[in-house]
Amino acid sequence: MGRLFLISLEGKIYSCKHCQAHLAVSDDIVSKAFHCKHGRAYLFNKAVNVTVGIKEERLMITGMHTVSDIFCVGCGSIVGWKYVRLISIFLLA
Numbered sequence: 001m002g003r004l005f006l007i008s009l010e011g012k013i014y015s016c017k018h019c020q021a022h023l024a025v026s027d028d029i030v031s032k033a034f035h036c037k038h039g040r041a042y043l044f045n046k047a048v049n050v051t052v053g054i055k056e057e058r059l060m061i062t063g064m065h066t067v068s069d070i071f072c073v074g075c076g077s078i079v080g081w082k083y084v085r086l087i088s089i090f091l092l093a
């Protein structure tokens with residue numbers, strides 16, 4: 001017991017800095033133009049081997065968003081965050 005089952009990815013892989021667990025592949029990058037308090041961040045369509053933390057309201061450059069930090073399942077390190085929901089407001093022109 002105790003050995004974690006980690007999903008393996010193929011291709012150009014982004015992995016956890018601490019335990020090398022695979023997290024995402026470059027094909028799933030949506031944008032590389034993000035910055036946060038931890039430095040540069042890439043936006044991905046999906047990621048594997050992560051767990052989602054507690055929701056909180058956080059003020060991002062683009063406004064208030066409901067976000068959750070995400071953690072590596074291999075070592076528990078914080079590896080990023082996700083938007084829980086995106087609020088888009090459309091006004092009639």
Ligand SMILES: [Zn+2]
Nearest residue numbers: 016019072075
């Ligand atoms: Zn890790």
